[in-house]
Amino acid sequence: MNFLMRLPENFKEHQNPQLFEKLKESSLEKLLQHSVIQDYESGRLLVQQGDKPEYIYLVISGVLKTFRIDAEEGREATIRMLQSGDTCMEAVLFMGGPSPINVQTVNQSKVLQLPERIVKQHALDDAQFAMNLLRIVTRHYKNAMHQIEAMNIKSPLQRVGYYFLLKHLDAGHDNLEFELPFQKQMIANYLGMTPETFSRTLKQMKGLGIEIEGEKIKMRDAFSLCHFCDSDTASICDNHDKGSCKACPLH
C-alpha cells in the first residue's frame, strides 16, 4: 500500500522533503511501507530525553520543536523548530544511546513516523538515502554552529538580524517582506534570549529600516540586512559580489 496516497495531494510536490530527495520510486516505496502517519494534539511530547529513539519524524503539517530541558530549574533550550517537510531524530538514531533531546508538538500536527530499524537498514541498502541522511544531519550541525556562535559572541541585535537575514533569503532577496514562521516566544528562546529582550530588540531593528507589524516583517530596501551577512549567508545571496552589497562586513 502506497502511503504517500494518504498524504495531502500536494505534499510531496510542494514540500519535497530533503529526506526523500532523489530517491528511486521503489526505494521510497519500501521506506514508506513500514511507516505510519499520526495526528497529535498540541503540546504532546513525542520523545523525552533519555528515551530510546524509535522513529524519524517527518512533519506533514503543524509545528514541532526539539529542545533540551534543565532538570533542576525546568528551563528549556530550543534546539530546532520544524515545519512541514522537516525531519527530526535522524541524527539521534545514529549517535547511539538514549535521546539527548525532547520532541514536542507546538500545534496540532500530522506526522509521518519511520521506524528506527527500517531507517537503519535502508541506509545500508540505499547509498542515496544514506547521503540524504548525511546531508540533513550536517545541515543541522551547521545550524547548531551558528547557534553556538550566536550565544557566545553575538549581541541580541545581531542574533535577530542574522535570523531575519536567513528568513529574508528564504523568501527571495527581491521580496521585501516575510513572515515569522513561529511565535515570538519560541523564536526568542531559540535565539537564546527572553521574550522581553526579543521584543525590545525588534524595536531596535526599526532604526535599521525594518518594520515589524505582528508577524509581518517589512524591509525598507533589500540591503537593510546586509549588515548581518557572513560568508555562509553570502554564498546563498545572489546579490553578493555584484557590487550592490556594500554594507556587508565582509568587504
Next chain:
Amino acid sequence: MNFLMRLPENFKEHQNPQLFEKLKESSLEKLLQHSVIQDYESGRLLVQQGDKPEYIYLVISGVLKTFRIDAEEGREATIRMLQSGDTCMEAVLFMGGPSPINVQTVNQSKVLQLPERIVKQHALDDAQFAMNLLRIVTRHYKNAMHQIEAMNIKSPLQRVGYYFLLKHLDAGHDNLEFELPFQKQMIANYLGMTPETFSRTLKQMKGLGIEIEGEKIKMRDAFSLCHFCDSDTASICDNHDKGSCKACPLH
C-alpha cells in the same frame, strides 16, 4: 604504499580513530593511498571560514581547534578542540557550500589529510565508512546540543561541572584524578565564558570537593560530580542505577 607505516608505531592501536573503525584492511588501504601527512607549526590556519573544504583532517599528534569568528569584533567562538585520533571537517564536506568554520593548530601538530573527492567516493563505495562518518557527525552534533544548552540555561558552575564530569567518565569513574586536556583559556572559550570567570568558577568547585592543582583535578570521592549528571552522562556511567549515585538530579 601503506601510509600507516609512516605513522607512529602505536598510533592505530592506541588511538583507534573512529573514522577507521571496523574498516576492512583493503578499504583502509585504498583510503590512505591518496592521503598525506603534514606537519604544521603552532597557530597555523588550515581552513578559513568561506574556504572550499578540501580535506578531512585527522590529528596524529598535537592539538587543533575549530571555531567561528566575528568579523567586526574579531571574537572567537570555539566549536571543538581536537586531540590525536580526532577528525574535523567531515561534516563540512557533506553539507555543501563553503566552510562555516576555521581550523587552526594550537600546538605544533602532525595531521593526516584525506582529500575531499576520495572521501566522498569512498563513502559511496563502503557502507561501513559511510556509517562511521554518520556516527562521527552525529556525535559532534550531540556535543553541539550540549553546548547550546550550556550557554542558554546553564550557569558557569554547571558548565564546568558537566565538562569535568565528562572528563571524569573518560578517565574511568574509579579514577579520582584527571587532567585538563587543553589550556584553560581555550576550555573557557569553549564553555562560553571568559578566562576570568573560568578561574573564579574553579574556585567555587573546591567547595564541592574538587581540588584543582594546575592541570590536575582531584575529586574527594567518586560522586562529587554526580550533581551535574543528566540522562546522557548517566547512560555511560557504570554506577548509575546501582543505588550509589544519590546526588544525581535524575532521582
Next chain:
DNA sequence: CGGAGGGTTGAGATTCATCAACGCGTGTGG
C-alpha cells in the same frame, strides 16, 4: 636578567534577566 604568555585576583561597568503590570485579541460560558 628581562620579557612574554598564561593564570589569578580585584573593582567597576554593562547588559540582560527578572518581576510586575498592562494592552490586546480570542474563545468560552453565563
Next chain:
DNA sequence: CCACACGCGTTGATGAATCTCAACCCTCCG
C-alpha cells in the same frame, strides 16, 4: 450578547551576573 479569563506580546523598573579592564604573580625561555 456580554463578561471574563487566558495567552501572547509589550513596556518599565530593578537587580544580579558576567564581562571588561587593570594589576599582579608565576613559569618558562632566551
